[in-house]
Amino acid sequence: MKINNIQDEIINDFSLFDNWMDKYNYLIELSKDIILIPKSKKIDENLIKGCQSKVWLFAEYKNNKLYFSGDSDAIITKGIISLLISIFNNQSCDDILNSEIYFIKKIGLNEHLSMNRSNGLISMIKQIKIYALAFKNRIQ
Amino acid sequence: MNQNNIIRKQFPIFEKKLNNNNLIYFDNAASSQKPECVINKISDYYKYEYSNVHRGIHSLSQISTDKFEQTRSAVKEFINANSTQEIIFTKGTTESINLVASSWSDIFLNEGDEIIISTLEHHANIVPWQIVCKKKKATLKIIPIDENGYINLQDVKNLISKKTKFISLIHISNVIGIETPIIEIIKLAHKANAQILIDGAQAVSHKKIDVQKLNCDFYCFSAHKMYGPTGVGILFGKKKILEKMSPYQTGGEMIKEVSFKETTFNDLPFKFETGTPNITGIIALKESIDFINSIGFEYIQQHEKELLEFLINKLTKFPYIKILGGNNKNKNSIVSFNMKKIxxxxAGSFLNNFGIALRTGHLCAQPLMNRYNIPGTIRISFAIYNNFEEIEFFIQSLKKIKKLFQ
Known part of the structure; x- marks a missing residue:
């Protein structure tokens, strides 16, 4: 599925909740479905700097596609990475690099986007794009 | 109406909702809200009186200059300095400390000398000293703390040597709220012929400061943490030391005479105040000082102590909550805690949705976080407008969060 289709699907899922508490509960549920980073890769080198919580992200390149796994010590953050991974997994480098992430604002989790807190979230997306760029350059 | 309600009514922000809840503002150690008198002063000054200070001979400039200098006098009275020449306007506590680190060290710090700070310091009282020590090949020494955050005076005595030239110490910890033994450490510093700066950012709005009685060489604080405008800080310094220090930034106002050959510098306090200052902010600061004085520190301390005791009594009932620095009540308007497995x-994300504004993270004190071996914490910090109902609501919110994460 294309990146924007997945984003639209997420927006649709979240539209079923009419209060923030249910949205957060859903994020907590999503955190349990995360494609978990292998233990051997849960190392400082894979930590994303600039988050209030610890965030690990790892990427692999197989058959022209990128595959991500991650983890966090905060559950809300873990739910958000879980969503990001579901969007970017199994996508090509170019599609990732050309993507625009709009679902966060649409599902009303803006507070995680503001500079002081979500440095984290912006750093996560940036890191995913850096991976895509690095793998793309390696191929060329 | 009780006094707390009367005070609270003066803060327009509490008419606002945060995420559909009544705003509960527990982030006062970061910055306090502003009473109507401060807000009106800013607006009125821009509307009716605005002009630059200290230069023009026109009437508006004279009015501005008079009001600007009235704030300096008010600050002098507020902290009982000896003279208005000892009151320097900066943009905040951070700049005040940087000014001293730079201008004092330029003259007084030499290779091999030692500067002492404590484990409790905010980054603003760590990094400037690290930089000057590196520049001057001096050594930075750190006073340890015990589990409750207390400084043992014997440790300070052990650290002080003939090489000690300066001590820079936080007055009240921005993380655990405890007061450091500044009176004793000021005496120890002077006994060793060292000079001492006190970072009073978390103290000035909570207790009466008397710099003559304390006998500290420098005392710094910010207007925005004492119901005043942002972008205004104070540096108190003893005149005889300030006079010997190098200028900090250079340009207009701080000069006496400029030629292309040589420049002579202005007298205190203007030597350290170059460029057009935050005139409006400084003029409005007087309103916040008047506001604090009108309530009086006796009431402020009593009310904030009651809030703190009420909060700690509630928090200590939860086995899954650990208060940084222990359950003792010697904390000054600040309590930081962690929740087991959350x-x-x-926690901060959920509390925000309940309408509660507070601070989470390392609170600009990473070395202190390392001391307690935690990545971050949740901080509640009170001001004069907070009340018991807010604490009750907060406690109920914590219970809900705990349930959600089970």
């Missing part, structure tokens, strides 16, 4: 970021 990340501070998760």
């Amino acid at each position: 990340h501070h970021y998760d």
